[in-house]
Amino acid sequence: MSTFQRLTNRVAIVTGSSSGIGRAICKRFHAEGAFLVCADLRSSPLVDSDKQFPVPTHELIVQAGGKAIFVATDVSLASDMEGLISTAVREYGRVDIIVNNAAIYPEIKAPTNPINASSIDNFEKTIRVNTMGAFLGAKYAVDQMKKQQRLACGVRGWILNVASTAAIVGVAGLPGYTASKGAIMAMTRSTAIDVAKNGIICNTIVPGFTDETAGLELAYNGFLKGLQPQDLAASIPLKRLGRPEDIAGAAVFLVSDDAAWVTGTSLLVDGGSLICATSAA
Secondary structure, three states: OOOOOOOOOOEEEEEOOOOHHHHHHHHHHHHOOOEEEEEEOOOOOOOHHHOOOOOOHHHHHHHOOOOEEEEEOOOOOHHHHHHHHHHHHHHHOOOOEEEEOOOOOHHHHOOOOOHHHOOHHHHHHHHHHHHHHHHHHHHHHHHHHOOOOOOOOOOOEEEEEEOOHHHOOOOOOOHHHHHHHHHHHHHHHHHHHHHHHHOEEEEEEEEOOEOOOHHHHHHHOOOOOOOOHHHHHHOOOOOOOEOHHHHHHHHHHHOOHHHOOOOOOEEEEOOOHHHHHHHHO
8 A cells, every 4th residue: 555645634524434445544644644533323333244453443533643533423313413513623623524435234133035025114213324424414514614714736625535336336135325326426416516616626435345344344235145255256357345445545545636627526446347237238
């Protein structure tokens, strides 16, 4: 991993920070010089498969000499998200970056169900956390960013939403998850238009199958049951699963000065998976 201190002294909020992609983004942002606000329901990993992370993300960064705090946050609650932004400003004076990464996937835990057998409760919960969480993150971050002076690159702030290739390619039995991530991609484009005049950038990163994440671990017991990691990797042109660090590296670009003229776009980070999906259509 090479770093160029592209985020020196930038204040970055990352939701879903306790494990997987969120944790990797926090670590990479720290390596690039950012001050972190780690947000999740709790500071420890939320599922047993992530217990390989014994040290909470914010503590790991502090131990490495960085600046980081943790804010317990339910992203589906407006009061929590508004408070998250306020806490970041109180601690660091501004908000340069927000990464709306927090997500749930209750449908993945169960065997694949057609839409008529899908749980209404699971659908509503998924939309509330995944889509509403990103909406609230953008809403309150923009309120703050508009008050800030533009940086030397002309930008006041960056919003980065995290979607999924499941938003582009249909996945049986996941109506809530696919809808939530598809909505995020559409909302990114709308938000980018809304805030461009204020010097605020909004993009989406679109991960493919990523190892060491709660979603993939659950999927092996659900809609991917019977598949081994090597089977899944063999279906990807680059012949391996993604790593959280792959997503984090792309995230750095999208919230740095290097992407000061990139907005409203969705960046695929999937090892070429969707090339296969497109060619097979």
